């Protein structure tokens with residue numbers, strides 16, 4: 001089981017607990033009662049981003065509902081489902097390497113069935129079978145809910161079962177998941193797809209236009225997750241800021257000009273999801289982060305003072321070539337406004353280095369901006385040439401050696417910034433969420449640290465229950481991480 005097999009929700013025998021199963025019709029699982037033959041034992045490989053992880057959790061929930069045996073150990077499974085990422089060349093290579101490994105096992109008789117799902121299927125479809133003929137079924141992102149049919153091989157005659165439909169704007173939900181994250185936090189996808197047109201990005205061509213879940217569905221899902229033990233709910237989407245622009249109101253009207261349904265959603269979650277201690281907003285798009293959304297964040301009790309806002313670059317010419325619809329001045333004004341309106345806000349961002357045409361001077365501008373602004377957390381990606389994107393057709397591609405060199409210089413500069421940001425926590429008191437054991441103690445996170453991507457807090461000699469909140473004092477730093485001791489009231 002690749003990625004996140006931290007939740008020990010696996011066994012090879014009895015029916016597995018699926019969230020909120022009681023109140024959900026079995027139809028969605030398409031019970032394969034009619035299919036003869038042994039019950040499949042399935043293991044899952046979940047690749048890619050948190051949105052894909054939610055799809056994996058929902059597919060596992062449907063498989064468990066259908067009576068499939070789920071194994072945490074791939075060696076015990078006769079069927080492997082690989083939920084792929086197709087975003088970048090590197091993620092496609094990773095998926096194909098894993099599929100080749102499984103094909104080898106199948107050729108050796110160690111595996112009966114290989115089911116491939118996710119973005120790589122949506123992007124490349126049947127071509128995947130030419131690369132790996134041992135694949136038995138392909139399930140696109142718009143056909144996620146066909147995974148039970150694919151695993152139980154409903155269509156015996158088909159050489160390869162294809163579940164590969166076009167984008168459909170059907171209302172959808174992610175309730176009834178078998179969660180892969182540790183119990184105390186959960187991802188909640190509020191929208192999928194994207195209407196932005198960043199010139200380097202393949203996601204809109206894979207996931208389709210932005211489509212939002214209704215606020216009722218989101219609140220119901222959040223309550224299902226907190227009822228299952230999640231204390232932190234992490235709101236995700238490709239571009240969460242555009243949430244709700246596609247939702248036609250009860251009165252049939254689309255959201256009024258200047259309205260930001262995300263602000264309403266945040267206020268509602270803050271009010272109604274009382275069992276969530278932390279609600280975290282990720283994947284914010286800079287050009288549409290409105291005052292109304294910022295005010296909703298600032299005024300909330302549960303929504304942590306944390307913003308994940310990929311900026312990609314700061315130089316105006318680069319931002320234009322990336323079609324980011326924002327300028328340097330607008331970006332700086334937005335960041336200053338965030339820090340003014342939400343004191344102590346932790347800002348996380350990511351940049352692309354080596355974008356086609358990026359000159360040394362434009363990269364230096366990015367480097368000095370990052371050194372001056374002082375993001376609590378910032379990462380960089382080397383530009384990845386995606387042939388089917390506008391940027392992929394740009395002639396001024398930057399040499400891979402230069403891309404790597406700029407990446408190394410960026411990470412070194414940001415390291416200094418991050419170490420200084422960590423130092424500013426020494427002597428401060430705050431609460432942390434206990435994540436689990438670590439060498440000589442426990443690892444935890446404060447509200448300004450998202451799971452899996454940000455630095456952590458180290459608590460030497462601590463033995464608190466995982467998933468509990470503990471008041472601490474920061475007494476030192478260890479590179480990016482904070483060393484903390486519980487305060488007397490702990």
Ligand code: SF4
Pocket residue numbers: 194195196197198201202203204238239285
């Ligand atoms: S906002 Fe831009 S980078 Fe993000 S998914 Fe949409 S098009 Fe891609």
